[in-house]
Amino acid sequence: MGGVCCRPTPVDFDGDVTLFHFVLLRCVGKGAFGKVRVVQHKQTKDLYALKYINKAKCVKMKAVPNVIQERRLLEEIDHPFVVNLRYAFQDDENCFFVLDLMLGGDLRFHLERLGSLEEEVVRFYVAQLSSAIQFLHDNNIMHRDIKPDNILLDERGNAHLTDFNIGLKFSEKRLMGVAGSMAYMAPEILTKRGYSYQIDWWSLGVCAYELIFGRRPFRGRTNNDLSYSITKDPLKWPEEAEKKCSRPGMQVLKGLLERDPTRRFGCKPQGEGFQELRRHPWFKPIDWDTLESKEQIPPFVPDGKKANFDASHELEELLLEDNPLKAKTRKANQENFSPEMRQMEEQFTTYDFKKMQRRSYFPHNQQQLISTATATSSGMASSRPGTPAHDLRGENGVSINGHSLELNGGDHDAMRAERMMNEKDYD
Template identity: 55%
Template sequence: MVSLNISQHGVTNGLPVDLRHFELLRCVGKGAFGKVRIVEKKDTKQLYALKYINKMQCIKMRAVPNIFRERAILEEIDHPFVVNLRFAFQDDENMFMVLDLMNGGDVRYHLDRLGGFSPDVVRFIAMELVCALSYLHKKHIVHRDLKPDNVLFDKDGHVHLTDFNIAVHYNIKRLTSQSGTLSYMAPEVFTKTGYSWPIDWWSLGIFLYEALFGKRPFRGQTDEELRDNICHQDLHVPIVNLVTNKPVALSSEGENLLRRLLERDVRKRIGCGTMGVEEIEAHPWFRGIDWDTVQRMKYQPIFVPDPNQANFDPTFDLEELLLDDNPLNYRPRKKKVPKQGQQTAASVGLSPANTTPNSRPLSHNGQSKKGQGPEGKRKLTPKERLQLDLDYIDANFKLFDSSVFERYNGFVDPSTMTVSDEVPSWFSGIPKRDTAFAQQHGKSRVEAAAATVRRTISKWLTAAKCFRSVTSALP
C-alpha cells in the first residue's frame, strides 16, 4: 500500500492548527458533553462550525469510542450533502472538530416554526437525502440517526446530513445494538435477528412523513407503546397537516413512496432489494429527475432559509454568555512531565497492549465495572482509570487538516512508495491535474489523493521502462 508522508498534515501557515487559528463567534448548539459554535478561520475568513467535546464529560459518559468512531467516519467521507470534517485538534480540556457551516438551521428548527413543508419542498429534500444515504451505503456506512435534528440547510436551501456519533460500518455480520432515536428506529431494530443499512430508508420515510404532516406516523405515551406501534400499527396518511390543520396536497405517487419506505418487511422495502437505490430513483414521485444534476447541486432549492434570521435557537448563545463559568479560549498545552511515583502501565497491572496508541481506552477495554485489571492484578483507582483514558485521547486524537489535499504538490518515489516534497519541474503539473480530475468525478479528497498516487507511479514506471529500453539499445 502507498503511504502518504505529507509533511504539512495538520499544519496551517507553518503552525499546527489549533484554536488560535479561529475567531470564536456565537454558540449555536449544545449536547450532552459538547457545544457547537460558529468560528471564522483567520487566514481565509471562511466560516465553519466548531464542535468541541469536553474530555472529562466524554469519559464519564463512556462515550470516547463513539467520538473516535465518528471522527474516523468523517475523515473517510466527503460529499456535497454531508456536513464534512475540515480540521481536528485538541487541547488539555477539549477535543475539537471543525466542520462545514450550515447557517440555514436544521430541519427541526423550521418544522417547529412552520409546522410542516409543502410536498414540493419535501420532494426536493428527499432527492438530496437519497444521494447522501446512497453515498454512505456504498461506503458500507449506516447512519442510524436520520431525523430532522440531524439534517441542516445551507444558506441556499440545500440539505446536509450531520451527526455521525452513532454511525457505524457494516458488513455481512448484522448489527444488533438498539442505537438511535426511538421514534425513527425501524421495526427490525427491536428484533433479535439483527439489522443493517435498510434501517436508514425506514428513517427517511419517518422523516418525510413528519416534514409533510408535522408529526411522526407512530407515537406512544411510553417507550413500550411506541415500540409496539412501530412494529404493528397501520400507517395512516392524512390529507391535512396534523399541526396546522392545513390541507396537504400529496400526490398518490408521494403517498406510495411513503408506504414503500415504511414497509416492515425489509425484503419488500423500497431500496432494499436487488435494484438498491436505483429503485428509489426510478420511483414515479421522482419522475423527470436527473440524478446527476441532483448530485451536482444544480437544481434550485424551493425552500430557502431567511438570511435575515439566525435560524437557530438564540438561547444557546445567551447561556454561553451568562452561565458558562469556563468560557472557551485558547490555552497552551501543558508539558507532560512524569511525576515522581507516577503510576506506569506495569505498576497498575496492565499489559502493554492496554496502553498502545491503537488500543481502545482502558475504561472500555479489559476492565470490569469494579476496576479490576486483567489477569486479576491490582484494582485501579478511579483516578488511575481516568488518567489512562485521558492519556489514550491525548495519544490518539491526532491533528487533521483536510486542506492538505488541496495544498499537496508532492512526488511519489516508486522505490520507497512514499511521497517527497521535492517535485521535478517536468512532472509538477501531473498531481494537481489528476487530483482535479478525480474530484470532478465525485471522488473524495482521500480518494483523489490515492488516484494521484496511482497515476503518478504508473507514469513514472512507464517512463523508467522506456528509459531502460532506450539505454539497452545503445552501443
C-alpha cells in the same frame, strides 16, 4: 510600554492546526460535553462550525469510543449532502471538530415553525438525502440516527445529513444493539432480530412522512406503546392526506416504511435499490444529473435575515460561562493520563483537509479516499454539526443528537447511554 506584553501570539499556519488558527464567534448550540460555535479561519477567512467536546465529561459519560468512532468516520466521508469534516485537533481540555457551517437551520426548527412542509420541498430533500445515504452505504457506513434534527439546510436550502456519533461501519454480520432515536427506529431494531444498513431508509421514510403531514406515522404514549406501533400497527394516512401528498408520494412513503427490509425502497443490494428509487414517478421533477452539483434551485430558501437557531445559547455564553473557550498552549503530561485520556490523546488525531488525503481507518475498507470538496467560503456555508452526546437536546434545532440512544449490544465498542426519551417522541 505595557502594550508589548499584549501582542497576539504569532500563528504558525504551516504547522498543525490548533485553536489559535481561528477567531471564535457566536455560540449556536450546547450539549453535555461542550458547545457548538461559529469560527472564522484567520488565514482563509472561511467560516466554519466548531464542535468541541470536554474530555473529562466525555470520560465520565463513557463516550470516548463514540467520539473516536465519529472522528474516524468523518475523515472518510466527503459528500455534497453530508456535513464534512475540515479540521480535527485537540488541546488539554477539549477535542475539536471543525465542520462546514450551516446557516439555514435544521428541519426540526423549520417543522416546528411551519407545522408541515410542501410536498415538493420534501421531495427535494428526500432526493438529496437519498444520494447521501447511498454514498454512505457504498462506503459501508450506517448512520443510525436520521431524523429532522440531524438534517441541516444551507443558506440556499440544500439539505445535509449530520451527527455521526452513533454511526458505524457495517459488514455482512447483522447488528443486535439498540441504537438511534426510538421514534425513527426501524422495526427490525426493536424486534432484536438483527439489522443492517436498511434501517437508514426506514428512518428517511419516517422523516419524509413527518415533514409532509406534521406528525409521525407511528406513535405511542410510552416506550412500549411506541415500540408496538412501529412493529405492528398498519401504516395509516391522516385525514385529507391527498391534499398534502400525491399518490406517487404516498407510494414512496409506503415503500420506505415497508417492514420487510428485503422489500423496502432503497434496500436492494449493489445500489439497485437507490436506482429503483430514482426511477420512481414521484422523482420525475428531479434532475438527478445536476442534483449533487447543487445547480438546482431549492424550492424552499431559509430566511437569511433571521437566526435559524436559539439565540439564548449566545446569551448564556456571555452571562453564565465560568470557563469560556480560548486558545491555550498544550501542557499535557501523558505520564499522568488515565487509559481513557490516553486513548483520546492517541486516537483523536489531527486532520487538515487542505493538507491531508481522506482515508479509512477500518480494516475492511482500506482504500485511500481523496477529497474533491473545496473549503466553504464565508458567504456560502453548507452545513452545521450536531452535538457530541446521545442525551442532549438544543432548543429550536441547533445542537443536537436529541434523544438518540445506544445500548451496548456487542455491535461495536460503544458507549452505554441512558434512555432519555422526550414526550415529543410519543405524541
